[in-house]
Amino acid sequence: MKRNSNKPIKLTEVCLRDGSHVVRHQFTEEQVRAVVRGLEDAGMHYIEVAHGDGLGGSTLQYGRSLVDEMKLIEAAVEESKNSKIAVLLIPGIGTVHELKQAREIGAQLVRVATHVTEANVSAQHISMARELGMEALGFLMMAHSAPVEKLVEQAKLMESYGAEAVYVTDSAGALLPNQVRERIKALRQSLDIEIGFHAHNNLSVAVANTLVAIEEGATRIDGSLRCLGAGAGNTQTEVLVPVLQRMGMDVGVDSYKLMDLAEEVIAPILPKAQEIGRGSIVMGYAGVYSSFLLHAERAGQRFGIDSRDILVELGKRKAVGGQEDMILDVAAELAKQKA
Amino acid sequence: MKVKAAIIGSGNIGTDLMYKLERSPYIELTTMIGIDPESDGLKRAKERGYATFDNGIQGLVDNPDLADIVFDATSAKTHVRHAKILKELGKFAIDLTPAARGPFVSPVVNLEENIEGDNINMITCGGQATIPMISAINSVADVSYAEIVATISSESAGPGTRANIDEFTITTRRGIEEVGGADKGKALIILNPAEPPILMRDTIYCEVKNMDEQKITESIKAMVERVKEYVPGYRLKQEPLFDGNRVTVFIEVEGAGDYFPPYAGNLDIMTAAAVKAGENVAKHLAKRLSM
Incomplete structure (x- = not known):
């Protein structure tokens, strides 16, 4: 494959963060240890560990963690040697206090995530992370929802705060390959820092999108084993690595070990096989934040309505990531209209 | 009897406060203080006949009789300095910045217990x-x-x-x-x-x-x-x-x-709460002054 970058690809496994949504934030310390051990053994570059909504996300709004995320991060740090432990921080949910705490117990990288148009709330956290000696990357969520020029403008802000890479984060799994291409290309032409790509597989194009992103020059790539991530999950890591090998790219991660880990450790963690269900398809189609899925299903049950109607309505009202409270509100409203 | 008040900070919050205080039966707004003579807030205040100063709190220090209650809509850092000056001048400060030198107040929850003090903070x-x-x-x-x-x-x-x-x-x-x-x-x-x-x-x-x-x-x-x-x-x-x-x-x-x-209900509720608190403070001060 011809790439528009000569920097090495750095993979981040997100199943212990994005996958937290799937298990309703009930990861145990043993599970985290087993997954990190396997990833370390396979040579994974970065492993993200945190509540699904990032540091400080254990709330009634998003679901409480069974085990304090700091304990999980600490366990992950203990089990890893060469793999680096990463965390996610969404300003407005987590603060620099949690960031400092995570740094103290050994987290080495933070992705500071904002809605694609709101990058300027991240300045405080990106610069603090750099001060703490962490790698600090920007994470522009719901990247499908803004015009390309806006995305570029916001990415440049994050670059100016000290971010060492900016991600195109397809939180809704709504981007199609040509849209990924134009976004990564535009960033490559405007930024001096690395570009990342984070996919959701809601429309079954996560691997395809990731390949396009890599071709255009993205070098920070996210995946989740067995698609253990919100909605239909992310780019399936143990699929991506052999595909890259077929294309002549060795990223230095052992694909057999990843497959074994997915089969033997991740599959038993999954409440059910990660298929692309109707809720996920609708989210990808309507551009809805992937972690809304299970909340919408529960609200649908509670109020006796189709969860797809809730998701589509949330798309219409342009709900952004983090607005889980709107799900109950919209569900109650739809139920009233129906009655 | 209306109690006199001044606003420090002629930005958006200060300007919105001005319009709300105009309607108050308990407070007589006399003064708007800023640091930028070109600011929209100071211009509007001047047009409406209020005393205006563009040299910051010094304007009030030089004319202390203009207000008994002072609404501070500047910044946290600035209010830290203002809080000291206002205390020395014997003014009651209603702080809309995050400085929080005084106790947090929600006017419908805990204003009464803080009304004898001289500085309250409007939280967020x-x-x-x-x-x-x-x-x-x-x-x-x-x-x-x-x-x-x-x-x-x-x-x-x-x-x-x-x-x-x-x-x-x-x-x-x-x-x-x-x-x-x-x-x-x-x-x-x-x-x-x-x-x-x-x-x-x-x-x-x-x-x-x-x-x-x-x-x-x-x-x-x-x-x-x-x-x-x-x-x-x-x-x-x-x-x-x-x-x-x-x-x-x-x-x-x-x-x-x-x-x-x-749509900016978030900004409105700050200024409205500050005015509500200010009115109760004014009633309290008026009672004290008339005794």
Whole structure:
């Protein structure tokens, strides 16, 4: 494959963060240890560990963690040697206090995530992370929802705060390959820092999108084993690595070990096989934040309505990531209209 | 008898305050103080016949008789300095910055107990919108944990809020605990860029020790009416939802549209709460002065 970058690809496994949504934030310390051990053994570059909504996300709004995320991060740090432990921080949910705490117990990288148009709330956290000696990357969520020029403008802000890479984060799994291409290309032409790509597989194009992103020059790539991530999950890591090998790219991660880990450790963690269900398809189609899925299903049950109607309505009202409270509100409203 | 007041800070908040204070039966606004003679706020104040100064608080130091109550809508750093000066001048300070030199106040929850002091702080917009609800629930059901989610339009989030968004979450959490009465609090803020801009919405989750759906609902509704007295666009978006020991309240805040557009209920509720607090302080001072 011809790439528009000569920097090495750095993979981040997100199943212990994005996958937290799937298990309703009930990861145990043993599970985290087993997954990190396997990833370390396979040579994974970065492993993200945190509540699904990032540091400080254990709330009634998003679901409480069974085990304090700091304990999980600490366990992950203990089990890893060469793999680096990463965390996610969404300003407005987590603060620099949690960031400092995570740094103290050994987290080495933070992705500071904002809605694609709101990058300027991240300045405080990106610069603090750099001060703490962490790698600090920007994470522009719901990247499908803004015009390309806006995305570029916001990415440049994050670059100016000290971010060492900016991600195109397809939180809704709504981007199609040509849209990924134009976004990564535009960033490559405007930024001096690395570009990342984070996919959701809601429309079954996560691997395809990731390949396009890599071709255009993205070098920070996210995946989740067995698609253990919100909605239909992310780019399936143990699929991506052999595909890259077929294309002549060795990223230095052992694909057999990843497959074994997915089969033997991740599959038993999954409440059910990660298929692309109707809720996920609708989210990808309507551009809805992937972690809304299970909340919408529960609200649908509670109020006796189709969860797809809730998701589509949330798309219409342009709900952004983090607005889980709107799900109950919209569900109650739809139920009233129906009655 | 009206009590005289001044506003320091001629930005958006200060200007909106000016329009609200104009309608007050208890406060006579006399002065607007800024540092930028070209600021829209100072120009508008001048047009309306108020004394204006563009040399900051020095204007008040030189003319101390212009006000007994001073609304400070500058910045946290600046208010730290102002607080000292205002104290020496014997003025009552109503602080709309995050400086929090004085106690946190929600006018419908704990103003009376702080009225003998000389400096009160208005917490945050999210705090003003949610703490009355938490207090209402706490008074009948004892809140062990309260969590609030404030969602505001991106248009209404100023550069100060954006540069230090942690200050919002941390200060609001403290307000939830210290003023709302929750044993433990948590605050989240979300910016939504949708066009046309969304109204401010607040969701309040409380876990309570003594669940009583009827009492809680009545207490919430009575409190909504009290807040409506100074924020007419404050309303319940849904009936409260109950689930085990948990109650969820959905609030929507539409602003009065004085200087801010109506969607910016988050900014409006700050200035409205400050005016409400100021009026009660004025009544108290008037009583003291007439004795």
